[in-house]
Amino acid sequence: METLVTALICFPFLWAILPAxxxxxxxxxxxxYLGCAIVMVLSVFTAIQWYLAGGQTxxxxxxxxQVFGEIFLWGDIFLMCFITYLAxxxxxxxxxxxxxxxxxxxxxxxxxGPKLGIVPTMRFDWLTFIMVLxxxxxxxxxxxxxxxxxxxxxxxxxxxxxxxxxxxxxxxFVFFGxxxxxxxxxxxxxxxxxxxxxxxxxxxxxxxxRTDEAINNSFKALWMNLLGGxxxxxxxxxxxxxxxxxxxxxxxxxxxxxxKAGDMLCLLPIAMLAFAALTKSAQFPFSGxxxxxxxxxxxxxxxxxxxxxxxAGVYMLIRLSPAMADNYVGNMVAxxxxxxxxxxxxxxxxxxxxxxxxxxxxxxxLGLIVACTGCGYEETIWAAVFLVIFHAVSKSMLFQxxxxxxxxxxxxxxxxxxxxxxxxxKLAFILMVGIAxxxxxxxxxxxxxxxxxxxxxxxxxxxxSTLMVLFICxxxxxxxxxxxxxxxxxxxxxxxxxxxxxxxxxxYISMFFHAFMMIALILGFPWLSEHVLKPLSNDMFGIVxxxxxxxxxxxxxxxxxGVFVIPFVNYLMTKNQKGKQVITYMGGANAGDNFxxxxxxxxxxxMEISNFYMEELMGEKKLFTPAILISSFILIVYLIIVVGxxxxxxxxxxxxxxxxx
Amino acid sequence: MVQxxxxxxxxxxxxxxxxxxxxDGFDRKISARMQGRKGPSVFQPxxxxxxxxxxxxxxxxxxxxxxxxxxxxxxxxSGIIFxxxxxxxLVIFSLSTAAMFLxxxxxxxxxxxxxxxxxxxxxxxxxxxxxxxxxAVGFYLATSTFTVSDIVAGSxxxxxxxxxxxxxxxxxxxxxxxxxxxxxxxxxxxAHQEVIKGVTSEMVGKEYALVTIAEWYENAILxxxxxxxxxxxxxxxxxxxxxxxxxxxxxxxxxxxTSARVKWQLMLKLAWGVTIVAAGMNLFLLEIIRG
Numbered sequence: 001m002e003t004l005v006t007a008l009i010c011f012p013f014l015w016a017i018l019p020a021x022x023x024x025x026x027x028x029x030x031x032x033y034l035g036c037a038i039v040m041v042l043s044v045f046t047a048i049q050w051y052l053a054g055g056q057t058x059x060x061x062x063x064x065x066q067v068f069g070e071i072f073l074w075g076d077i078f079l080m081c082f083i084t085y086l087a088x089x090x091x092x093x094x095x096x097x098x099x100x101x102x103x104x105x106x107x108x109x110x111x112x113g114p115k116l117g118i119v120p121t122m123r124f125d126w127l128t129f130i131m132v133l134x135x136x137x138x139x140x141x142x143x144x145x146x147x148x149x150x151x152x153x154x155x156x157x158x159x160x161x162x163x164x165x166x167x168x169x170x171x172x173f174v175f176f177g178x179x180x181x182x183x184x185x186x187x188x189x190x191x192x193x194x195x196x197x198x199x200x201x202x203x204x205x206x207x208x209x210r211t212d213e214a215i216n217n218s219f220k221a222l223w224m225n226l227l228g229g230x231x232x233x234x235x236x237x238x239x240x241x242x243x244x245x246x247x248x249x250x251x252x253x254x255x256x257x258x259x260k261a262g263d264m265l266c267l268l269p270i271a272m273l274a275f276a277a278l279t280k281s282a283q284f285p286f287s288g289x290x291x292x293x294x295x296x297x298x299x300x301x302x303x304x305x306x307x308x309x310x311x312a313g314v315y316m317l318i319r320l321s322p323a324m325a326d327n328y329v330g331n332m333v334a335x336x337x338x339x340x341x342x343x344x345x346x347x348x349x350x351x352x353x354x355x356x357x358x359x360x361x362x363x364x365x366l367g368l369i370v371a372c373t374g375c376g377y378e379e380t381i382w383a384a385v386f387l388v389i390f391h392a393v394s395k396s397m398l399f400q401x402x403x404x405x406x407x408x409x410x411x412x413x414x415x416x417x418x419x420x421x422x423x424x425x426k427l428a429f430i431l432m433v434g435i436a437x438x439x440x441x442x443x444x445x446x447x448x449x450x451x452x453x454x455x456x457x458x459x460x461x462x463x464x465s466t467l468m469v470l471f472i473c474x475x476x477x478x479x480x481x482x483x484x485x486x487x488x489x490x491x492x493x494x495x496x497x498x499x500x501x502x503x504x505x506x507x508y509i510s511m512f513f514h515a516f517m518m519i520a521l522i523l524g525f526p527w528l529s530e531h532v533l534k535p536l537s538n539d540m541f542g543i544v545x546x547x548x549x550x551x552x553x554x555x556x557x558x559x560x561x562g563v564f565v566i567p568f569v570n571y572l573m574t575k576n577q578k579g580k581q582v583i584t585y586m587g588g589a590n591a592g593d594n595f596x597x598x599x600x601x602x603x604x605x606x607m608e609i610s611n612f613y614m615e616e617l618m619g620e621k622k623l624f625t626p627a628i629l630i631s632s633f634i635l636i637v638y639l640i641i642v643v644g645x646x647x648x649x650x651x652x653x654x655x656x657x658x659x660x661x
Numbered sequence: 662m663v664q665x666x667x668x669x670x671x672x673x674x675x676x677x678x679x680x681x682x683x684x685d686g687f688d689r690k691i692s693a694r695m696q697g698r699k700g701p702s703v704f705q706p707x708x709x710x711x712x713x714x715x716x717x718x719x720x721x722x723x724x725x726x727x728x729x730x731x732x733x734x735x736x737x738x739s740g741i742i743f744x745x746x747x748x749x750x751l752v753i754f755s756l757s758t759a760a761m762f763l764x765x766x767x768x769x770x771x772x773x774x775x776x777x778x779x780x781x782x783x784x785x786x787x788x789x790x791x792x793x794x795x796x797a798v799g800f801y802l803a804t805s806t807f808t809v810s811d812i813v814a815g816s817x818x819x820x821x822x823x824x825x826x827x828x829x830x831x832x833x834x835x836x837x838x839x840x841x842x843x844x845x846x847x848x849x850x851x852a853h854q855e856v857i858k859g860v861t862s863e864m865v866g867k868e869y870a871l872v873t874i875a876e877w878y879e880n881a882i883l884x885x886x887x888x889x890x891x892x893x894x895x896x897x898x899x900x901x902x903x904x905x906x907x908x909x910x911x912x913x914x915x916x917x918x919t920s921a922r923v924k925w926q927l928m929l930k931l932a933w934g935v936t937i938v939a940a941g942m943n944l945f946l947l948e949i950i951r952g
Contacts, residue, residue: 419771440761446754453750453794457801462948469798470791470941474933477790481783484761488779493722493771551808552748559738559755566734567762570727577726579718584772584863594721594771607773612780617926 001053002060004046005122005184008132012039012177020170029147032169033506036140039176043136047129055129055535059120059186072193073110076103079196083222092219098226102233103196109240110189116240119247121187126536130385131183131315134392135176137517138307141510143172145400146299148504152407153297156502161209168208172303175201179308183315188236188246195232195276195312199225202309205300206293217292224289228279235272242650243269248319255323264328264645265653270320271329271642275635277320278333281313281366284340284631290363294355298403301355305362306396311388314366317373318384322540325376328645331464332638334374334456336631338471340367343627345478346618349485352611354402354412357482358395361438364479365391368448371468375455378537382547383451385533386525393521394437397514401430404503404511409496414486415610419494424501426508428490433515437522439483440563447525447556449476451547485611492609495595522560526553666810670745674737677881678874682706685877688914695918710873716866721770728766729868733875735759740882746810749797752882756793759879760786763860763872770863778859782847784925788932789834795940796886799827802947814894819901821890826943828890832909833935837928838883840876841917844928884910 015035022028050058062068080103087096110116146169154163178201181194199222207218239246242265243254255270282290293304304310317324317333324330344364348357365387372384405420405427406412420428440446449472456468521528529548537543548556583590589597591604599605616622686703693700702708720726739755742748760782767779797807803823804812812820821828837844848859856862861872887909888902923931 440758446751450748450750450754453798454801454807457798462945462952466941466945466948469795469944470937473791473794473798476794477787480757480761480790481787484764484783484786485780487761488764488768491724491765492768495771552751555742555747555751559751559758562735562738563758566738567727567731570730570734574723574727574730577718577723579720579723579726581723582719582721582865584721584770584775585857586773609771609773609776612784617929 001046001050001058001124002063002122004042004049005060005124005180006062008042008046008136009177009181009184011042012173012175012180015039016170016173016177018170019173020166023166025151025165028166028169029151032143032147035173036143039143039173040136040140043132043140043180047133047136050124050129055126057123057125057539059123061118061121065121068190072190073107075193076107076196079103079193079200083200083226090215090219092223095219095223095226098223098230102226102230106189106192106233106236106240109237110246113240114244116244116246119187119245119250121190121247122184123186123249124184126532126539127315127318127385128183130389130532130536131311132180134311134389135179135183135307138392138396138514139172139176139179139303141513142299142302142307142396142400143169143176145302145403145507145510146172148506149299149400149403149407150297152502152504157407158209164208168205168297168300171201171205172299175205175303175308179312182312186248188232188239188248188251191248192229192232192236195280196229198280198309198312199229202293202300202304205304206296208296208300211295214295217289217295220292221289224279224286228276228286231272231276231279235269235276238269238272238646248273252320252323255320255329263649264642265649267323267327267329267642268646270323271332271639273316274320274324274329274333275639277313277316278336278370278635279313281310281317281370282363283313283336283367283370284343284363285628285635287340287344287363291356291359294353294359298355298399298406301359302396302399302403305358305399306392310362310366311392314369314373314384314388317370318381318388321373321376321381321384323376324374326460328638328641330374330376331461332374332635332642334371334459334464334468335634335638337367337370337372337374338468338475339627339631339634340364341371341475342367342471342478343623343631345475345482346623347620348482349478350613350615350619352414352613354405354414354417354486355399357414357486358398358402361479361482362391362395364475365395365438368452368472368475371471372448372452372455375452375459375468377455377458378541378543379451379455379547381540382529382533382537383448383455385536386528387448389521389528390437390518393514393517394434397430397511397518398434398438400507400511400514401427401434404507405431408499408502414489417486417489418609419492419496420490422494423496423498426501427503430511430515431490432487433518435483435487436563437518439479446559447548450552489611493594495606526557529553662810666745670741673740673744673881677740678877681877681880681884682710684880684910688910691911691914692918695914706873710870713870713873714867718867719865720868721772721863724769725766725864726868728762728769729864729871729875732759732762732766733871733878735762736875736878736882740878740885743809743882743885746808746813748807749800749809749812749886750794750807752809753790753793753797756879756882757786757790759875763875767860767863772863774857774862775860778847778856778862781856781925782860784929785837785840785844785847788929789837791933792830792834792936792940795936795944796827796831798944799824799940799947800889802944802951809889812889813892816893817895819891819893819898823947824890824943826939826941826946830936830940831886831890832912833939834932835883835887835909836913836916837932839880839913841913843916843920843923845922846925846928 018031080099083099084096150165178194178197185191203218203222207214251269254266258266279286344360348360369384369387372380459465584594591598596604685706690700736759739752743752767775803820884906891902891905892898
């Protein structure tokens with residue numbers, strides 16, 4: 001197992017060299033396919049191996065741990081120098097400052113601080129199992145998609161952009177490696193190293209096209225994530241100085257046991273880790289970077305949004321959640337998450353750029369996951385993990401699909417997708433499955449909303465409970481609005497001529513594989529709940545609880561089959577229905593078909609039909625700044641409470657020591 | 662117990678079109694009397710349905726028919742979940758899935774009036790959904806379960822005692838749900854308005870008949886939820902529930918006949934405002950009481 005995990009982490013890093021040095025397009029494509037296939041097989045193999053071994057939590061040290069420790073240390077320093085250089089080059093010194101602070105302090109403490117005992121540095125458990133599968137399978141599919149997409153991107157569409165595909169593809173592998181490392185590390189110093197790699201890699205991917213906008217947005221992503229890194233650094237420092245440990249699980253255990261009694265000192269590292277995770281998972285007020293990330297080519301958006309980057313944040317929060325039940329940190333995380341869920345879904349209503357809708361929906365959905373983790377009950381963790389799985393698959397599929405649609409019809413605006421079903425049925429089908437996976441009744445969202453609502457009603461803090469229930473109720477209404485609106489656009493009648501589908505074969509392979517996975521996940525959801533989620537909750541909380549009753553499970557399965565079966569049966573029954581084809585009603589002004597009307601001048605004029613966007617009611621311009629302010633306020637108030645409480649406790653301990661000596 | 666639940670579900674499937682259709686007939690009669698007209702026979706809704714089914718099948722897009730049938734099936738399914746006493750939250754999720762089919766059916770035609778109606782219908786759904794979900798939350802707070810049969814069996818007094826705010830909020834959105842004035846913005850009652858017949862503009866003959874029947878089934882569920890506020894494990898309370906349902910139904914007719922149509926922006930603000938104030942306050946209070 002140790003060897004397998006080591007291989008899983010090291011292999012992508014090493015393989016990343018290959019696409020970087022091979023410049024022949026065909027050969028490079030081949031290495032990328034091979035690399036992705038190996039990553040996928042390796043991750044699935046590792047996961048299955050572990051599953052078959054009985055699914056016991058494994059704590060271990062890496063082989064050659066000392067060497068790895070040195071690599072992490074020098075890696076951190078290298079990253080710091082790299083960031084400082086870039087910051088200096090682009091005159092953004094604040095970024096250099098953040099990076100130096102967050103690297104130097106833990107490094108000094110590690111070298112010269114109290115000696116830490118020899119403890120396991122890695123852990124493989126049920127959550128790791130799920131994350132490894134998501135990263136390995138969804139991530140590699142995005143890698144495969146990227147080859148075809150980037151080819152089209154440079155050859156057909158964006159000839160002005162310098163072709164740096166080698167760099168792009170190798171960065172994707174670096175990302176895999178960092179993510180595998182992140183989800184298996186138990187030692188915070190190692191985790192910090194991988195955390196920083198994902199920040200820097202995402203920065204490089206966002207800035208890929210090197211336009212002014214891309215550079216600005218990439219720096220935005222960098223500073224926000226580095227700020228999160230600072231939170232991590234503080235957590236490490238507090239851990240080393242106050243608790244003499246840099247092990248994530250020791251800190252969580254401390255938070256879990258004495259955090260309940262209101263010991264703020266134990267909650268401080270948890271709060272800081274949670275803060276870091278909030279930046280990474282792009283919650284308000286840090287949502288800006290994920291929206292900015294849209295300038296990058298589609299595969300990198302898909303990568304950032306689905307299997308990697310943002311999932312690192314929620315992974316961390318799910319880990320922390322036992323230590324967040326019913327305390328200040330948990331309340332902070334829940335409120336931020338709930339608020340983000342509502343706010344982002346309102347913004348998603350007001351934008352028409354397909355990728356932007358997806359971006360906001362990612363943020364909003366992550367908000368729900370974050371809110372679930374902040375609650376810290378078995379039910380909500382159950383819901384959160386389900387959401388993570390469903391979200392990873394359907395979001396990756398949606399991004400790829402929108403990317404393919406953009407290539408084919410030349411626009412990614414939702415309004416331009418009018419009647420996609422009749423011109424590009426394959427793309428439309430994938431889009432529909434993806435959207436259905438995101439919000440439709442029996443899929444992920446329903447199950448999770450059901451569990452989340454129930455858990456929030458039972459949360460002990462009265463005002464958090466009330467607010468969260470309201471957030472979820474309103475958020476689910478707004479979520480419904482923007483997805484249904486999009487779906488109805490796809491199904492509408494089309495005035496576009498049929499044209500050639502420019503989607504590459506490998507893009508389709510990836511997308512159909514996703515669609516297949518989605519359906520398999522839905523059908524396999526009771527199994528998943530029984531054999532993966534139950535042991536997970538047992539690991540984290542020590543109790544096995546049937547979250548959703550047998551009866552409800554049956555109803556959900558009925559509903560789920562209903563969504564496919566009812567329309568299908570009805571379709572078959574009405575297929576041969578004889579009926580007279582008529583044109584639509586336009587007050588008698590039709591110009592012969594459904595698309596044109598006779599205008600005031602007597603000439604036929606094309607009729608445009610558009611959805612509601614409600615910009616004046618809840619537009620970005622109007623509400624984005626208030627949303628940032630409100631969420632910052634929540635964050636700052638809670639952090640002050642925790643930090644203040646911790647300081648107070650610390651001084652008291654100091655006094656105690658002084659008086660006792 | 663199981664038998665009662667099965668019987669109730671069957672009664673729902675068989676009876677609700679007749680009962681709600683009849684209520685619809687009385688609605689027209691009473692409205693006509695309020696306006697100083699004599700009004701049609703109380704069986705007029707059934708004659709209308711019969712006539713609609715006999716009409717020649719005209720369609721602007723053949724996809725519409727199967728989507729509308731799916732809409733009907735999903736509404737009936739939600740009703741079965743409700744009346745057979747399963748989970749209240751799932752009833753609401755299932756209802757919103759059903760609504761999606763209506764929306765897809767309506768936009769499939771590329772008609773200006775239907776599209777306009779659909780967008781407004783979406784706003785209406787968005788305006789109502791928080792309140793519907795909150796009703797389920799309210800029952801959970803009062804009885805610690807989402808399951809309808811347990812709500813009835815487990816409450817010794819009618820839950821309206823704990824949930825007055827939720828009830829007010831729910832009655833408010835019922836006006837939107839029944840598509841009555843002042844919120845009949847997605848399918849206007851009066852075909853001379855600027856949206857013609859909104860969502861149903863392009864639905865002709867049996868398509869329109871199916872939509873009407875689906876609405877009857879849906880109204881049966883909504884009135885059933887109104888009744889749920891008033892029942893307890895004492896069977897006598899069912900009589901009280903019926904009276905309450907009739908009172909609410911009459912109130913809706915009264916509102917319908919005394920108000921003019923508002924814009925959708927106002928509707929959204931009003932519905933959300935009432936939801937937050939009435940249901941939100943009630944929610945907060947209950948949470949405090951529960952501790």
